[in-house]
Amino acid sequence: MKELAAGIIDLCLSVPGMFGPSDVRWNHLLDEELLIAVPQTHRLAARRTLSLRELSSEPFLVLSPEHTLRIIFDRVCADASFLPNIAFEGMDVATLRGLIAAGLGIGLLPPAPARFAGVVEIKLSPARPIRPLGIGWVADRYVPASAVEFRKFVVSKFHGE
Numbered sequence: 001m002k003e004l005a006a007g008i009i010d011l012c013l014s015v016p017g018m019f020g021p022s023d024v025r026w027n028h029l030l031d032e033e034l035l036i037a038v039p040q041t042h043r044l045a046a047r048r049t050l051s052l053r054e055l056s057s058e059p060f061l062v063l064s065p066e067h068t069l070r071i072i073f074d075r076v077c078a079d080a081s082f083l084p085n086i087a088f089e090g091m092d093v094a095t096l097r098g099l100i101a102a103g104l105g106i107g108l109l110p111p112a113p114a115r116f117a118g119v120v121e122i123k124l125s126p127a128r129p130i131r132p133l134g135i136g137w138v139a140d141r142y143v144p145a146s147a148v149e150f151r152k153f154v155v156s157k158f159h160g161e
Contacts, residue, residue, distance in 0.1 A: 004138060010147035013154075015068040016134040026134040027151065029158040032110050034072065034129040035121040037096075039103045042120070049125035052082045059087030059105035061096045069093070069131065073108045076129045 004012040004024065016026040036055070038045050044054070062084075063070040070089075077084050087105045090096050096107050101118030110131060111121060135154050137143055143151075 004136065007138070007141065010137060010143050011151055012136045013133065014136060015072075016132055016136065018068045018071055023139045024136045025139045026136045027155045028132060028134045029154070031130040031132050033123070034069075034076075034108050034131055035111055036106060036124055037100050037109045037112075037119050037121050038106045039100055040118045040120050041103060042106070044122070045120040047122055049123045051125060052077065052080045052127065055106065056082070056085075058085065060084045061088045061090065061099050061105040061107045062086055063093070063096070064089050064091060067091075069109070072129060072131055076108065076124075076127060080127060 001012060001014065001024075003009045005022065012024075013029075016024075016028065036050050044050060060073075062073055065071075065074075073084075076082075088096075088099065090099070093109055096109065097112065097116050097119055099105065100107055101116065108124075108129065109121075112119070135151055137147070137151065
């Protein structure tokens with residue numbers, strides 16, 4: 001978002017509304033349900049759903065505080081009056097998945113694009129946390145025609161226009 005605000009980039013794929021008040025306009029693309037990722041050998045790995053309360057003693061592997069997934073994780077926990085046991089803060093989802101597969105903890109993550117060996121993904125219930133994704137640009141700033149066409153193309157792929 002810093003690059004977008006500074007005019008270094010014309011478009012940004014991210015989570016709308018996560019960066020405070022600004023002049024960024026958004027086209028919503030999709031809502032991605034977040035899941036609890038546990039090691040395949042975990043005692044709860046066979047479950048179809050889990051509640052946060054069942055995870056109170058589990059070590060959580062999370063992203064650093066400035067990452068949108070971490071902001072959403074913190075909100076989900078606060079809404080449920082749940083104080084997570086944070087065992088590790090990382091910089092990317094792939095690293096967290098690898099550490100989860102190694103049995104070092106669990107995480108609240110978006111679905112893996114492909115099956116990740118050693119990790120099982122389970123839905124949260126009753127909470128069903130989502131991460132909205134969109135494409136953003138700065139209002140009232142010149143956007144090159146190529147970026148405008150790319151934005152239209154991306155939006156059409158998600159909305160069938």
